[in-house]
Amino acid sequence: MMTLKQHYISSLIYLLITAVLGFFLRLEATPFSLDIPSSYRFIVHTHSHVALLGWVYLALSSCIVYFFVEQSKIKKYYLKIFWTTQACIIGMLIFFPLQGYALFSIIFSTLFLIVSYVFFGFILKHSNPKLTSRKSFLLIKHALFYMVLSSIGPWALGGIMSTLGNQSVWYKLVIYFYLHFQYNAWFILAAFGLLIFLLEQSKVTIESKSFSIFLSLYHIGIIGTFFLSCLWASSHWSLYALSNLGSLCLWVGLFYLWKSIQKPFMVFYSSLNQQSNFILKFLAFVFILKMMMQTLTGIPYFAELATANLDLVIGYFHWFFLGFVTLFLLFLASYLKWIKLSKLSLSLYLFAFILTEFLIFYRAGIVIFKWSYFANLNLYLALFSFLFCLSIINILISTLMFNMAKFKILKK
Numbered sequence: 001m002m003t004l005k006q007h008y009i010s011s012l013i014y015l016l017i018t019a020v021l022g023f024f025l026r027l028e029a030t031p032f033s034l035d036i037p038s039s040y041r042f043i044v045h046t047h048s049h050v051a052l053l054g055w056v057y058l059a060l061s062s063c064i065v066y067f068f069v070e071q072s073k074i075k076k077y078y079l080k081i082f083w084t085t086q087a088c089i090i091g092m093l094i095f096f097p098l099q100g101y102a103l104f105s106i107i108f109s110t111l112f113l114i115v116s117y118v119f120f121g122f123i124l125k126h127s128n129p130k131l132t133s134r135k136s137f138l139l140i141k142h143a144l145f146y147m148v149l150s151s152i153g154p155w156a157l158g159g160i161m162s163t164l165g166n167q168s169v170w171y172k173l174v175i176y177f178y179l180h181f182q183y184n185a186w187f188i189l190a191a192f193g194l195l196i197f198l199l200e201q202s203k204v205t206i207e208s209k210s211f212s213i214f215l216s217l218y219h220i221g222i223i224g225t226f227f228l229s230c231l232w233a234s235s236h237w238s239l240y241a242l243s244n245l246g247s248l249c250l251w252v253g254l255f256y257l258w259k260s261i262q263k264p265f266m267v268f269y270s271s272l273n274q275q276s277n278f279i280l281k282f283l284a285f286v287f288i289l290k291m292m293m294q295t296l297t298g299i300p301y302f303a304e305l306a307t308a309n310l311d312l313v314i315g316y317f318h319w320f321f322l323g324f325v326t327l328f329l330l331f332l333a334s335y336l337k338w339i340k341l342s343k344l345s346l347s348l349y350l351f352a353f354i355l356t357e358f359l360i361f362y363r364a365g366i367v368i369f370k371w372s373y374f375a376n377l378n379l380y381l382a383l384f385s386f387l388f389c390l391s392i393i394n395i396l397i398s399t400l401m402f403n404m405a406k407f408k409i410l411k412k
Helices: 004-027 040-068 072-099 103-126 135-150 153-162 169-199 206-228 237-270 274-296 300-308 309-335 343-368 377-411
Strands: none
Touching: 004 040, 004 072, 004 377, 040 072, 040 103, 040 135, 040 169, 040 309, 072 103, 072 377, 103 135, 103 153, 135 153, 135 169, 135 206, 153 206, 153 343, 169 206, 169 237, 169 309, 206 237, 237 274, 274 309, 300 309, 309 343, 343 377
16 A cells, blocks of 8 residues: 555656756747657646646645644545546546546546545544644645636636637636635645644644734635736726735734744744754745735736736746745755755755746846847746756655665665
């Protein structure tokens, strides 16, 4: 029987596939583009689906089950969910490059949504009763609720494509609806929940009143900031008002979250090694900057810039996906000793992240601020993207070698 550690490592393979696809996509804008037997748009669909569903969903669900579900329930119920999920992801990985959004890719992505609902029900029903009163579990429940809520987007997409077409305003709105509640609700609250579970292991308690205020404000903020994703379609004052109210609620809510967890976090932080401390500082930096970028789009000038420049949107999504979500999941797996995150692997990853983000935002600056274009920018972007592949390969090899060495020791 596969362990949850092995489940997580399988998700890491999807991260590698995501990185390889990202490299090929960026290579398309260079003289060295490859003659791939698939359209660019189909590969983009594959890249995004494998990233969100193959990597992040599987990695998060493995950690959630590991923290909250008893071993007997895993063997009896969860394995069926896991293997069905794998079948759906592999189906999407096969058919999205072949046909894009068509019959079989839609069937597998629809089945994935249904299985994710089953997973939500499994967590609610079979989590350890001793843990369900914890604040961390409350965050996980809310995160999974938003995961389900985000799926309204994909369900609506089929009807919109068949009636209004993919040039409709509603087509983009439902995609942004899905991405907003994935990125800003499901991913963030799940990450907070998993981190707070670790904090709850200390003898220092989390302050309940501040935590309750955080949760209430964060929910208001999540709903309000969705309207930031609508500003490209309409500049009505009410959308700006709701968006900025949402941003304000998020900032104040995060202040109360820090107030509630500060003492247990410092206990946890002091117990970590130097590399883990650095990663947590980097995660905080990335998250704060992400929040600042998100808040600025509530100002008409910046909203218009984001609407007119695709590189700003791509840079923002990659900033959060690679700089926070992915790095947090690598940190967590390293902390649990599921993977071997060496200095070389981490350095390659951060080097790739910083350089690719710089080039994406610089490319946006060429259009917005008329910065000078330098030769082979897109080639450099592709080459630096390949460093992600090398980093993930190194993590997988280091983990395999570490596990083999540990097995030999146990065998002796």
